[in-house]
Amino acid sequence: MTSIFRTAMGAGFDRLHPQLQRRFSVGLVSGQACTGRGVMDRIWHGGAFVKPFLALGGTRNILVPRAGRAVPFVIENVPYTDSFGRETVSFVRTFDLPGRPRRFDAQMVLGPRGDRVLDYLGTHQHLATDLYFHAEPDGSLLIRSGAHRFREGLVDARVPELIGARAEVRESYDDTAGRFRISVRVVNRYAGPLFGYEGSFTAAYADVRDHGVRPGLRPVREEARA
Numbered sequence: 001m002t003s004i005f006r007t008a009m010g011a012g013f014d015r016l017h018p019q020l021q022r023r024f025s026v027g028l029v030s031g032q033a034c035t036g037r038g039v040m041d042r043i044w045h046g047g048a049f050v051k052p053f054l055a056l057g058g059t060r061n062i063l064v065p066r067a068g069r070a071v072p073f074v075i076e077n078v079p080y081t082d083s084f085g086r087e088t089v090s091f092v093r094t095f096d097l098p099g100r101p102r103r104f105d106a107q108m109v110l111g112p113r114g115d116r117v118l119d120y121l122g123t124h125q126h127l128a129t130d131l132y133f134h135a136e137p138d139g140s141l142l143i144r145s146g147a148h149r150f151r152e153g154l155v156d157a158r159v160p161e162l163i164g165a166r167a168e169v170r171e172s173y174d175d176t177a178g179r180f181r182i183s184v185r186v187v188n189r190y191a192g193p194l195f196g197y198e199g200s201f202t203a204a205y206a207d208v209r210d211h212g213v214r215p216g217l218r219p220v221r222e223e224a225r226a
Helices: 004-015 018-023 048-058
Strands: 032-045 068-077 079-081 087-090 092-095 102-104 106-110 117-121 127-135 141-152 155-158 166-174 179-188 192-207
Touching (some): 018 166, 018 179, 032 048, 032 179, 048 192, 068 192
Antiparallel strands (some): 087 106, 106 117, 117 127, 127 141, 141 155
């Protein structure tokens, strides 16, 4: 057995920078969690029309409703078994914005076919999307999202492209600075760029068996539907 990310990437995982391999080996098998601490050089938004959607998403820790520069942040990647028995890795980002911190929550599980990662967004996992992980020639990691699916009660629907968005995440390791660098860009097919951020961070690893999953890191509601 191995991490959900190595399983989804297959042989491509071995082409990642060694520090990225370590970071994405967090899981129940390794017994390790990873906490990244750093600064987002910029958190940006698209046109004014996106602000109501970002504000709505912010109520459930989906996206970040405020822009900013030089924003301290923490990302917590902690493995655990969810209520459906699936290995899950948290991707909870907390941005120390003026006024009060803002969170962007995601929980990742291995997709049903084992060739992708399923990403549940927000405190109630209302949105789910497939993530495709690729190793770039320089050892960096490229993650692209598929279409979003909305899950609530009996509702199980694909989010139309008119209002949906695709995400592209690039993560690399800077050997000179000794830091991870990350860039996130969320784009609507028709409206263009909606949201994103870029920055850098350092990572520390801990034995999850000693530290467990802190209160508030898991979602309020878990969704079984892929």
